[in-house]
Amino acid sequence: MITNISKFVLFIFICSSIAVSGNVSGKINFKGGKPAASKVKMSSDQKCMKIHTGKDVVSDQVVVNANNTLRWVFVYVKKGLEGKKFPQPKNKATIDQQGCMYKPHVLGMMVNQPLEIINSDPTMHNIHALPKNSPQFNIGQPIKGQKTQKTFAKAETMIRVKCDVHNWMGAWVGVLEHPFFGVSDGEGNFTIKDLPTGEYELEAWHEKYGTKTMKVKVGVSDTQTADFTFESK
Numbered sequence: 001m002i003t004n005i006s007k008f009v010l011f012i013f014i015c016s017s018i019a020v021s022g023n024v025s026g027k028i029n030f031k032g033g034k035p036a037a038s039k040v041k042m043s044s045d046q047k048c049m050k051i052h053t054g055k056d057v058v059s060d061q062v063v064v065n066a067n068n069t070l071r072w073v074f075v076y077v078k079k080g081l082e083g084k085k086f087p088q089p090k091n092k093a094t095i096d097q098q099g100c101m102y103k104p105h106v107l108g109m110m111v112n113q114p115l116e117i118i119n120s121d122p123t124m125h126n127i128h129a130l131p132k133n134s135p136q137f138n139i140g141q142p143i144k145g146q147k148t149q150k151t152f153a154k155a156e157t158m159i160r161v162k163c164d165v166h167n168w169m170g171a172w173v174g175v176l177e178h179p180f181f182g183v184s185d186g187e188g189n190f191t192i193k194d195l196p197t198g199e200y201e202l203e204a205w206h207e208k209y210g211t212k213t214m215k216v217k218v219g220v221s222d223t224q225t226a227d228f229t230f231e232s233k
């Protein structure tokens with residue numbers, strides 16, 4: 001028989017096991033004239049050209065989606081988590097060189113989390129990361145299927161990554177002391193999950209259109225909406 005006291009203990013146990021957190025999700029709207037997609041010229045490397053035979057490759061720098069939203073915006077908690085420690089995620093962050101482009105173009109990871117760099121192309125890539133707070137690295141990957149792991153020792157938004165062989169190849173990495181970030185997708189949406197309850201300042205960053213900030217207050221099991229708008233220049 002379950003006594004009232006044991007019911008109460010069970011209730012407290014269940015309550016304490018529920019994570020005290022919520023989510024933030026939003027859309028990155030784009031206002032103004034839609035810029036024309038910029039074609040990437042790969043003529044300096046015939047192997048890159050061959051991968052894309054018959055197809056145009058467009059730059060990932062400015063991608064305005066069909067629904068007038070902006071892709072590849074990095075949204076993260078800029079203020080409100082100071083002094084808090086978060087465990088490393090179990091998975092590695094990944095960047096792939098595929099079709100002589102970086103996949104993904106923008107990614108987020110934590111300080112000291114392994115970043116797996118993959119060459120999926122039958123050509124030589126040279127990945128060159130240019131952080132200001134952590135040591136730079138510069139590695140040649142001549143063989144298809146080659147994988148190398150690297151880390152960044154200090155937080156930094158954003159770190160430029162480029163290829164020293166192919167001047168059109170560029171990516172951006174946001175390195176944080178916490179796992180609360182998202183990147184806008186092909187419909188302009190992003191989500192930041194399981195953020196501890198509290199008040200935060202979010203920053204949305206785009207490589208061409210700069211940054212925007214917004215305050216949010218996250219309650220238990222909330223999903224707060226944080227929509228940003230960038231304008232064409």
Ligand SMILES: [Cu+2]
Pocket residue numbers: 097100124125126163164165166169
């Ligand atoms: Cu390359």
